[in-house]
Amino acid sequence: MKSVLTIGEILVEIMATEKGDGFLEPINLIGPFPSGAPAIFIDQAAKFGQPAAIIGCVGADDFGRVNLDRLRRDGVDVEGVRIDPEMATGSAFVRYRPDGSRAFVYNIKHSAAGAISLDSAAKAVLNRGDHLHVMGTALSSPNIVEVILAAAEAIKARGGTISFDPNLRPEILNLPGLREACETLFRRCDLFLPSGAELYLFTxxxxxxxxxxxxxxxxxxxxxxxxxxxxxxxYDSKARLTQAGFEVKEVDPTGAGDCFGATFVSCWLRNMPPAQCLAYAAASGALAVTRQGPMEGAASQAELDAFLASHSKRP
Incomplete structure (x- = not known):
């Protein structure tokens, strides 16, 4: 099977246990959970059975260990994850507002997550990759943009493919060079995975x-x-298909889109029919929201088969 590579932030996520508008007073929190959109994506891809690797950076601390232990356990190649001896692992504090939207406080750019580089270990991982998946959240600094664009060129030069999920959080929309980097990746991608109004970003x-x-x-x-x-x-040049969502009891929607994307990309790389790719991906996103924590709902192919069978919508 083709191997999937992603590059970007590996974080811990710490969540408020009560809904509210922000973090302006002491509140109860739960965590740390392994997180970061690229990390969630690649964890789900590996759990689905796809050869999967990530290039990133964590601190030499418990938060870094929480992430690396989870990624290794689920089968992700973490050779390209550098452990920085001085910088702390990135973090995201999350609180759900009463309307269901989320408020984030990130520490990415000035944490280990912002210190990604193409060192010798990362280059070795890049050289083994067949497909690069890029998340818009990873484009948090000019340094990381440079790394991702270099990786994209290397993958394309040897006949590989690229998928791009804009995944643009409001907190990062005004970062210098972000839109230009997104447009470059959009022009280079083979598979485009926008959410909602992101469909119209580049047209x-x-x-x-x-x-x-x-x-x-x-x-x-x-x-x-x-x-x-x-x-x-x-949508492609020949097909137009729609997949309905599955009704489940939602506990935590964080990471659902990343799990959906990882499962779709994995199926697409296996040359499954588009309808089958969509069904697996929708099941993956649905299962992801049934557990608290961004990676806690990641599912194996066997688990997704069982879910689809129980919902009478086999892929």
Whole structure:
């Protein structure tokens, strides 16, 4: 099977146990949970059975160990994760607002997560990769943008493929060079996985049908438009498919889109039919929200098969 590589932040996530508008007073917290959008993605890919690796950086602390232990346990190649002896592992404090949206306080750029480099170990991992998946959240500094763009060029030069999930948090939208980096990756990607209004980020058209046509005309091979609980749609030059979301009891939606994306990319790399890719991905996203913690709901292929069978929607 083709191997999947991602590059980006590895964090711990610490969550408020009560809903509210922020962190302006002492509140109860739970964690640390292994997290970071690229880390969640690659953990799910490995758990699904895909050869998977990540290039990143953590601190020489308990938070770094929590992440590395989880990633190794689920089968991720962490040879390309550098352990910085001085900087702390990145973190994200999360609180759900009463309306269900989330408020984040990040420490990424000025933590070990912002100190990613293509050292010899990372280059060795890059040289083994067949496919690069890029998350918009990883583009948090010019240094990391440079690393990711270099990796994208290397993967493409040897005939590999790229998937791109903009995953743009409001907290990072105004970072210098972010939009330019996203546009470069959009132009280079084979598979585009936007959520909601992200579908229209890089097009002149602002109506869905015209936007899809414009994106495909620009060389993207396939689009997966994620709509959360409402499901997802798939578009390529020949197919237009829609997958409904599965009804489950939601405990924590964090990481659901990353799990969806990882499972879809894994299926796509195995040349499964698009409808089968969508069904597996939707099941993966649904299972992810049933557990508290970003990686806690990651599922194996056998678990997804059982879920699909129980919902009478086999892929």
């Amino acid at each position: 002149k058209a602002k109506e869905e049908k015209a936007t899809v046509r414009e994106i495909l005309d620009r060389g993207v091979r396939a689009i997966v438009h994620k709509r959360g609980a409402d499901g997802a749609s798939y």
